[in-house]
Every structure is written in structure tokens, then in C-alpha cells.
Amino acid sequence: MIETKKALLESLLDQAIVLANNTDSAQLVSFTKKIDEIDPLQFFEAAKDQGMNRTFWTSTADEFCLVGAGTVCHLIADENRFQETEKQWENLVSNALIHNPYQTPGTGLVALGGMRFDPKKDNTDLWKKFKNSEFRVPRLTLTKQKSAFYLTINTEVTKDDHTGQLAHQLRKTAGCFLGYTNSHPVAVRLKQKEEIAPEQWKGLVKQATDKINQNKAEKIVLAREMRLKLSKQPAITTVLKKLLTSQTNSYIFAFEHDDDCFVGATPERLVKLEQNQLLSTCLAGTAPRGKTTAEDKEISKTLLHDPKNRGEHDYVVQMIKNAIKHYCLDIQIPDKPVIYPLKNLQHLYTPVRATLKNGYSIFDIIKELHPTPALGGVPREASLTFIREYELLDRGWYGAPVGWLDSNQNGEFAVAIRSGLIQGDEASLFAGCGVVKDSDPEAEYEETLIKFAPMLSVLGG
Known part of the structure; x- marks a missing residue:
């Protein structure tokens, strides 16, 4: 009581x-x-x-x-x-x-x-x-x-x-x-999975690289969908419990509307605000984890010095800096990124700290930051126009800001990646990657398979 x-x-x-x-x-x-x-x-x-x-x-x-x-x-x-x-x-x-x-x-x-x-x-x-x-x-x-x-x-x-x-x-x-106590229901089994038009998506990657090589964009982020059929409607509590156990260093979220629930484990903070102290995150550039400690270190070293991934990461750093400079004072950004390890992946990571000026709110920052180059592309409008016209899915809340705010001027928002929309005994999972001028469609496809893994694993895959 x-x-x-x-x-x-x-x-x-x-x-x-x-x-x-x-x-x-x-x-x-x-x-x-x-x-x-x-x-x-x-x-x-x-x-x-x-x-x-x-x-x-x-x-x-x-x-x-x-x-x-x-x-x-x-x-x-x-x-x-x-x-x-x-x-x-x-x-x-x-x-x-x-x-x-x-x-x-x-x-x-x-x-x-x-x-x-x-x-x-x-x-x-x-x-x-x-x-x-x-x-x-x-x-x-x-x-x-x-x-x-x-x-x-x-x-x-x-x-x-x-x-x-x-x-x-x-x-x-x-x-x-x-006073509530109850055991969480057992997990579900994966009965069927279907990748939505994978070959067509690879063709879209090639189409995006052609556009980039014509100097009509620098980067375009493309997402795709995997549809699952489950043995029964999963218990969201069980899904969350598995994500909490397996996806450390992540934001675990769920937003439920009757039998539909958008749920995920994202590593990417968009913005955190405590009173007037702001923290944003540059998280772009991706590689898998190694099977051994030595292999993991070697992959990390390669990621830190890879021109494609460093370039992708620097896009995000500069974008965030330029987006918040009108609203903030005392902006602090480290000179180079570090490795941010997750269970299945590792990313390049740079924190951005600043003081929010009087008269502005967390929504002013979200409006400027969304979508980051890691989810939309560069330049923003050109990449969004391409996504809007050619991408094969309705992203909905995927890749968008999700979070909370309170009556004491605190709040935090993350970018809703590594996520899925559960609908009864079915689910749609979403994953994307950044396409640049030298992107290989097959390599980008493999990267999305890795990004499907966190949600796929907790739904019996």
C-alpha cells in the first residue's frame, strides 16, 4: 500500500x-x-x-x-x-x-x-x-x-x-x-521470418550511391524491414527483461497501444537535459564485435582508423555542433571518438556537452537535431527527399525521437533504432545503414543483418 x-x-x-x-x-x-x-x-x-x-x-x-x-x-x-x-x-x-x-x-x-x-x-x-x-x-x-x-x-x-x-x-x-507479484509468461518461438524485398533494397543502395556520385548528396541512410510470425503473442514484460539482460549500455523502451507495442534497445542518445545542462551523443560508424579479445581489439582499431566510418562519424559531430550553437553556451566536444561497445556491435562515440541558454527548451534541440546524419543523411533535405520517394517502408516511429520530460525541466530523448513493432503474434523489425559514395550493397545488407540481431534474438530468432 x-x-x-x-x-x-x-x-x-x-x-x-x-x-x-x-x-x-x-x-x-x-x-x-x-x-x-x-x-x-x-x-x-x-x-x-x-x-x-x-x-x-x-x-x-x-x-x-x-x-x-x-x-x-x-x-x-x-x-x-x-x-x-x-x-x-x-x-x-x-x-x-x-x-x-x-x-x-x-x-x-x-x-x-x-x-x-x-x-x-x-x-x-x-x-x-x-x-x-x-x-x-x-x-x-x-x-x-x-x-x-x-x-x-x-x-x-x-x-x-x-x-x-x-x-x-x-x-x-x-x-x-x-503489492503485485507474478511470474512473467514464457517466451515465444519464431515460426517464420521474411526479409521484405532484400534484392530490391540492395538495388536501392546502388541507386543511392549513383546519386551521391553525381554530387546530389553526400550520404543517404536507408532502412529495411523484417517481418516475423511468432508462435503466440509475446509478453512485452518478457521481451523487456531479455533486452535488459542482453543489451547493456542501451536505452530500453516500450510504447504500447493495445496489442501494438513499439519496443527496442537503442544505444543512441539524441539529447539529455538536466535543468540547463545538455548532453548529446555522436554515435555513428559501426563494426561487429570480435569472437576473441584479440580479434575484438583489432576490429576496434580498424574502426577507429577506417576513413568511411570516421567520415560518417565526423558528419554527425559537425551536424550536432552546428545544430546547437544558436541555443547553447560553452559547447565541449572531444577531438576524436572512442569505441562504444555493445553485445553485437561496436560504434564510434563522441559526447557533446553544453549549457542551454535561457528561453529555450529540449524541443528546440530535438527539432534541430532530428534526423541526425546517422538516420537521415547529408545534406538533410536531399537525403530525406530520396528516402521519402524511394525507401520501401513506412518508418513510423523507427529512427525518430522517443523519450520523456518532467515538470522540473529535465528530460531525455533517444533515437529509436534497434527496434520493432509487435502486433499480436506478428512483428516488424527495422534496421538501416548509411550509404556513401563507395558503399557496397552486399556489405550494407550484411550490416543490417547484424542490426536486426538484438530484437530478433529476444523474439526467438
């Missing part, structure tokens, strides 16, 4: 009822309390038992996790999605009644969500449940920050609500989550 100071919760609800009566509209209330340790995956599974759509986000390196259960309100934007989402969020926060005595990022009022890679690309039925831009404020949010745990209850209060009854119901609902 949630431990609250009864008078404090009731007092907050009393204030909300008065405000709702004065405005003749529902009043959003957010109440955060520090709680005992709880397994985030159990909390996630409890939400399913309660019939609630779920959201999940964790940064394994930071020992940080957010789990959202249900939805108290949505932020949905089609046109001018960055500005409109920011406007809706600021309005929501300024009018909400928030009790949060903690300064911990991810506590207080929190919204989790994401957006489409390219709103100008025609939508398909594959992504019909996912909006152009959508963020949820959950009814219940669990926050884990290292060894500390917090529970936030969000509710809309009307003038006709009764304080005692509402407080009792909120505590009862929270108790169902905090």
Missing part, C-alpha cells in the same frame, strides 16, 4: 475540487511519494492486469527507469509538432496542481512518448495506432533513480468529486501495483 501523509493527499484533492469548481473544468493533480524498492518489470506487468496501456523507459548506464501505467492525458500534435507539443506541455504544467518535494529527474509530472520519423511520408496501416507526435501523462508513474524509488499518482479532479472517496480509490489502485 502506498505510504502517504493522509492529510497531505486529502488537502491537495480539496484544493483541486475548489479550483475545478471555480473554473468549471477538470483539475489535473499530481502527487509524488518516495516508496520502498519495487521491481519495475512487476509494476509494468501489473498495469497489464489492470487493463492499462503501458510505457517503459530505462537508461541502463544511469540506473534510471520510468514505467507508466494508463493515461490521464495526451499531448497530440500533427502540424508544427515540436512547437505544439511544447506549448501543450507548458500549459499542462502551469495549470496542474503538483506535489513533488523531490528534485530527482523523472519525478513530478512526467510525459513519455515519441513521434514519426518523417511526418511528410505517407502513413500506412502498419503504424495506424501511432500518432505523428504523441506523449502520455500516465495515471501512475514509477521512477527508479539508482537505489531510490518514487511513485507519482496523476488524476483529473472534478467539482463533483468527494475528497475521501477519491483518496481511497487512488490508494487502492496504487496498492494493486505496489
Whole structure:
């Protein structure tokens, strides 16, 4: 059962009822309390038992996790999605009644969500449940920050609500989550997998290199799809558990809409903001891991000195630097990259740190950074036009910003790669690679096979 100071919760609800009566509209209330340790995956599974759509986000390196259960309100934007989402969020926060005595990022009022890679690309039925831009404020949010745990209850209060009854119901609902224990269902088997038009995709790589060699672009990132048929509908909790175990140094995420769930393990941070301190990541240039320590070191050394991969990485470094310089002060970028190792792959990595100027928000940065050269290409508009016209899939939320923000001016967004869209007992997996003037279609195809591996492995492949 949630431990609250009864008078404090009731007092907050009393204030909300008065405000709702004065405005003749529902009043959003957010109440955060520090709680005992709880397994985030159990909390996630409890939400399913309660019939609630779920959201999940964790940064394994930071020992940080957010789990959202249900939805108290949505932020949905089609046109001018960055500005409109920011406007809706600021309005929501300024009018909400928030009790949060903690300064911990991810506590207080929190919204989790994401957006489409390219709103100008025609939508398909594959992504019909996912909006152009959508963020949820959950009814219940669990926050884990290292060894500390917090529970936030969000509710809309009307003038006709009764304080005692509402407080009792909120505590009862929270108790169902905090006292929940259940074993996670067994994993599924992969029955069939189909690579969507692989030879046609290789032809598209050749078409892109021709365009690049005609000096109409410098780099074009092309993605492709693998469709899976599973033995039954997988338990998302089990999928997340496997990703948490196998994909260290990654952001593990899930955004659920009924039987559709977009889930993945991405190594690529787009931007992190704590108050005004900004951190972005240049992660471009890819190689496999070695089978032995000696082989792994040799591959790393080759990657660090490979002209194609270093050039691809430098594109991203310069793009991020130029994108944020108007919004930031004291930009700090190391002179050369280091190796960022994952289970199946290793990447070139350069961190970018800066101080955000007053008057700007995390959405200003996202708007400038998305899509990075690692997901779109160079120059941006030329590569996006090619992708929009010729790519063989609707990327939907793949390759796009996903993440969270809170009412204390903290937030973090990652690039949704190494991901898949699970739909009942089927799933679509997505992988891409950067095409440059000397790209070999067969080599690029092999690279995408490696990038399919994280999601394929947790779905029985």
C-alpha cells in the first residue's frame, strides 16, 4: 500500500475540487511519494492486469527507469509538432496542481512518448495506432533513480468529486501495483521470418550511391524491414527483461497501444537535459564485435582508423555542433571518438556537452537535431527527399525521437533504432545503414543483418 501523509493527499484533492469548481473544468493533480524498492518489470506487468496501456523507459548506464501505467492525458500534435507539443506541455504544467518535494529527474509530472520519423511520408496501416507526435501523462508513474524509488499518482479532479472517496480509490489502485507479484509468461518461438524485398533494397543502395556520385548528396541512410510470425503473442514484460539482460549500455523502451507495442534497445542518445545542462551523443560508424579479445581489439582499431566510418562519424559531430550553437553556451566536444561497445556491435562515440541558454527548451534541440546524419543523411533535405520517394517502408516511429520530460525541466530523448513493432503474434523489425559514395550493397545488407540481431534474438530468432 502506498505510504502517504493522509492529510497531505486529502488537502491537495480539496484544493483541486475548489479550483475545478471555480473554473468549471477538470483539475489535473499530481502527487509524488518516495516508496520502498519495487521491481519495475512487476509494476509494468501489473498495469497489464489492470487493463492499462503501458510505457517503459530505462537508461541502463544511469540506473534510471520510468514505467507508466494508463493515461490521464495526451499531448497530440500533427502540424508544427515540436512547437505544439511544447506549448501543450507548458500549459499542462502551469495549470496542474503538483506535489513533488523531490528534485530527482523523472519525478513530478512526467510525459513519455515519441513521434514519426518523417511526418511528410505517407502513413500506412502498419503504424495506424501511432500518432505523428504523441506523449502520455500516465495515471501512475514509477521512477527508479539508482537505489531510490518514487511513485507519482496523476488524476483529473472534478467539482463533483468527494475528497475521501477519491483518496481511497487512488490508494487502492496504487496498492494493486505496489503489492503485485507474478511470474512473467514464457517466451515465444519464431515460426517464420521474411526479409521484405532484400534484392530490391540492395538495388536501392546502388541507386543511392549513383546519386551521391553525381554530387546530389553526400550520404543517404536507408532502412529495411523484417517481418516475423511468432508462435503466440509475446509478453512485452518478457521481451523487456531479455533486452535488459542482453543489451547493456542501451536505452530500453516500450510504447504500447493495445496489442501494438513499439519496443527496442537503442544505444543512441539524441539529447539529455538536466535543468540547463545538455548532453548529446555522436554515435555513428559501426563494426561487429570480435569472437576473441584479440580479434575484438583489432576490429576496434580498424574502426577507429577506417576513413568511411570516421567520415560518417565526423558528419554527425559537425551536424550536432552546428545544430546547437544558436541555443547553447560553452559547447565541449572531444577531438576524436572512442569505441562504444555493445553485445553485437561496436560504434564510434563522441559526447557533446553544453549549457542551454535561457528561453529555450529540449524541443528546440530535438527539432534541430532530428534526423541526425546517422538516420537521415547529408545534406538533410536531399537525403530525406530520396528516402521519402524511394525507401520501401513506412518508418513510423523507427529512427525518430522517443523519450520523456518532467515538470522540473529535465528530460531525455533517444533515437529509436534497434527496434520493432509487435502486433499480436506478428512483428516488424527495422534496421538501416548509411550509404556513401563507395558503399557496397552486399556489405550494407550484411550490416543490417547484424542490426536486426538484438530484437530478433529476444523474439526467438
